[in-house]
Amino acid sequence: MKGLSAPRHSHARDGTLQRGPMGAELPLTRVSVGPDVLEPDAWYWQLPAVAQLRDEGMTLAPTTVLVGENGSGKSTMIEAVAENWRRSLTAQVKHWGPKPSAEDAGLWRELSLSGARPRPQGGVWLRGEAMHGVFAGIDRTETELRAFDGVPLNERSHGEGFLALLESRTMERGLWILDEPESALSFRSSLRLMALLHGMVAAGSQVLLSTHSPVLAALPGARIYELGAHGFAQRGWAELDFVQDWQVFFDDPTRLLHHLLDD
Numbered sequence: 001m002k003g004l005s006a007p008r009h010s011h012a013r014d015g016t017l018q019r020g021p022m023g024a025e026l027p028l029t030r031v032s033v034g035p036d037v038l039e040p041d042a043w044y045w046q047l048p049a050v051a052q053l054r055d056e057g058m059t060l061a062p063t064t065v066l067v068g069e070n071g072s073g074k075s076t077m078i079e080a081v082a083e084n085w086r087r088s089l090t091a092q093v094k095h096w097g098p099k100p101s102a103e104d105a106g107l108w109r110e111l112s113l114s115g116a117r118p119r120p121q122g123g124v125w126l127r128g129e130a131m132h133g134v135f136a137g138i139d140r141t142e143t144e145l146r147a148f149d150g151v152p153l154n155e156r157s158h159g160e161g162f163l164a165l166l167e168s169r170t171m172e173r174g175l176w177i178l179d180e181p182e183s184a185l186s187f188r189s190s191l192r193l194m195a196l197l198h199g200m201v202a203a204g205s206q207v208l209l210s211t212h213s214p215v216l217a218a219l220p221g222a223r224i225y226e227l228g229a230h231g232f233a234q235r236g237w238a239e240l241d242f243v244q245d246w247q248v249f250f251d252d253p254t255r256l257l258h259h260l261l262d263d
Contacts, residue, residue, distance in 0.1 A: 122172025
């Protein structure tokens with residue numbers, strides 16, 4: 001199947017082998033598009049960030065964060081990586097993430113994922129709109145439900161169920177892919193998630209995250225790619241458009257709202 005092969009060792013564009021804090025090669029070091037594109041006229045190639053991915057690929061760090069406005073391609077790219085990765089997992093891996101839906105793009109078929117071999121089987125793939133389906137699969141299994149003190153995940157708040165699931169998997173080394181998790185979380189829960197992800201990365205796992213949250217974008221040591229009309233580019237946290245927008249708002253919300261509502 002296209003997109004499931006990778007070299008034994010993978011390197012950054014500067015030729016250096018990509019490794020995590022524990023010294024092991026990262027689960028996923030680089031995302032690229034194969035030379036033989038299956039659907040050259042597909043809509044997603046019109047997104048500047050996806051077009052750049054096709055031309056240049058993207059090198060990942062132990063923590064990689066994608067940010068940008070709605071429609072910039074964050075979720076399209078995240079979902080494609082997650083689906084391609086899911087197809088390489090063994091049959092024994094359960095509840096890694098939602099199954100694909102008819103609305104998902106076919107971009108995953110075009111991708112080639114490079115990284116550690118054999119691929120670590122731990123981690124999770126979560127997106128807001130499919131989270132309850134993942135929870136339901138766990139809640140139906142009595143053995144697995146014991147890990148959550150017998151309290152079904154779908155009987156908890158969205159945020160508490162989300163964090164409980166992640167906390168139950170912290171001993172697994174693998175790839176953790178999260179698409180806009182802030183939709184389920186309060187400010188303090190976002191900080192709890194940051195601490196959780198930071199600990200996972202320190203233990204040898206890897207995080208790929210898309211977000212609109214300046215809080216989650218501030219994950220220590222994260223490589224941040226900002227997506228937009230230019231494609232994607234690596235940015236520092238303070239340089240990000242949404243960080244600057246929030247700073248303007250917090251400096252004087254009345255002034256900003258007055259200007260907006262007057263228009």
